[in-house]
Amino acid sequence: MDEQALSVRDAIISRRSIKSFNGQPVEQRDITDILEDAVWAPNHGNRNPWRFVLAAEENYQEFLAVLREFGVPKWKELNEETLEKQMIKFTKASAALFVIVPEDARQKQRHEDFAAASILIQNVMLLAWDKGIGTCWKTPGFLDDPKFRAQLGVQPGERIISMLQFGHFDELPKAKPRTPAEELVTYWQEDSAE
Ligand SMILES: Cc1cc2nc3c(=O)[nH]c(=O)nc-3n(C[C@H](O)[C@H](O)[C@H](O)COP(=O)(O)O)c2cc1C
Structure with missing residues (x-):
């Protein structure tokens, strides 16, 4: 294991969602390596309820062309300059991973599969x-x-549950505060159910 790796706790607490990328490239190989580890997410019945479409490196540019064409319908009404501004949050990212999950007709399995794929995404x-x-x-x-x-x-029978963007960034976003767990926990006592 990489000696420089963050502890699990530090990774969980320090990770932020990046909404402003700087356009620096991310290698496809890095993303596929990440996926190889991320698929160790727990999943019920070992159904491995996920598959992926990855647009990276030069293929990410192809994806951006599809997005311009099939993205938000009202983009069609925009002039080129305004459209480019709308597209910045996509053009400055370097790759997109689409996580596709089966929609089982049985509700229990469907919920389990969505939950398992969400864990996989957190792993990624x-x-x-x-x-x-x-x-x-x-x-x-x-x-x-x-x-x-x-x-x-x-x-x-499939659903895209996430467009997961990858990229580099210049500024670490400020963390949005979380409600402390202490405020959310009811400690079980013998008389709780009364
Ligand atoms: C299921 C899910 C859907 C999300 N969808 C969006 C989205 O459509 N657009 C967006 O800007 N952020 C989206 N986010 C990111 C959240 O806004 C972000 O996690 C939240 O602001 C907390 O920030 P942090 O991850 O840096 O702690 C999504 C997060 C989750 C878990």
């Missing part, structure tokens, strides 16, 4: 953070758009 975000790569889990409306889904080869 923490492993990337450890390599000095920023990420942001994005859920833009176009992920459910039939035309966009078709571009990614998403099948009926």
